[in-house]
């Protein structure tokens with residue numbers, strides 16, 4: 652089982668959209684995925700239709716320190732037409748957020764083991780047996796819940812918009828969070844490596860220049876942060892997919908599908924080369940990379 656936590660101390664950067672689309676593509680590649688909505692403002696909880704709503708959710712997994720079947724809800728993705736079906740080997744389940752704002756942070760504040768509370772729940776033999784990937788979405792803030800979600804992961808994924816304010820926020824917020832957690836190594840839990848993802852890239856010179864400087868700057872932070880080659884553009888398909896409650900690779904298999912595949916292949920190299928049924932014959936990841944290069948100097952907005 653691989654634990655991936657999507658984290659950024661900034662709100663509105665695309666964490667939930669990324670978690671939802673990554674989860675659905677993985678499931679469509681035959682991976683058994685458990686999403687955990689660790690944001691008390693429950694956006695991932697509302698993202699896709701739920702077919703079987705469990706009695707319990709995030710509060711209970713944290714308070715019990717275990718994920719049991721009564722905390723796991725099932726997502727019901729509706730295939731838009733009969734030309735393809737969801738991969739029968741995969742699954743997409745979710746632990747729904749069910750705690751009023753602040754209550755879990757207060758509860759965790761009283762616990763000496765707060766930083767490993769989610770880790771303990773996620774790394775149980777039951778979850779290890781039932782799922783291949785656990786994908787945790789977090790709130791864009793700093794707190795005990797975010798700390799616990801970070802330390803539950805094997806790898807962290809952090810979207811950064813290529814604009815100067817987001818790039819600064821990444822350094823002062825997200826990287827500070829990692830630094831603050833580093834002493835956890837003394838308890839035998841290392842802060843997981845972070846993969847930064849340039850996200851909502853616009854086809855402007857400014858966006859491109861900042862993306863390049865993010866790449867240059869984070870080469871210096873190599874031990875802590877890697878910038879992924881995959882880049883997610885600012886594209887209307889992501890919003891349309893959210894509105895339709897569908898994975899973006901179903902709605903826009905050629906472009907968004909290619910991007911999401913490139914991301915999955917880079918993030919989980921054992922999946923490199925596998926393609927979801929609806930994208931077969933449609934995606935050309937190299938072409939997509941060239942396409943972004945072509946944007947040099949042209950100001951084009953969608």
Ligand SMILES: Nc1ncnc2c1ncn2[C@@H]1O[C@H](COP(=O)(O)OP(=O)(O)O)[C@@H](O)[C@H]1O
Nearest residue numbers: 662663664665666667668851884885886889890
């Ligand atoms: N690649 C994208 N292109 C354009 N808009 C996007 C993209 N990804 C997300 N969005 C939009 O940005 C907004 C914030 O995204 P969200 O995933 O909720 O961020 P967060 O979870 O970090 O707060 C949403 O309205 C979402 O539809």
Ligand SMILES: [Mg+2]
Nearest residue numbers: 666667690694
């Ligand atoms: Mg969110």
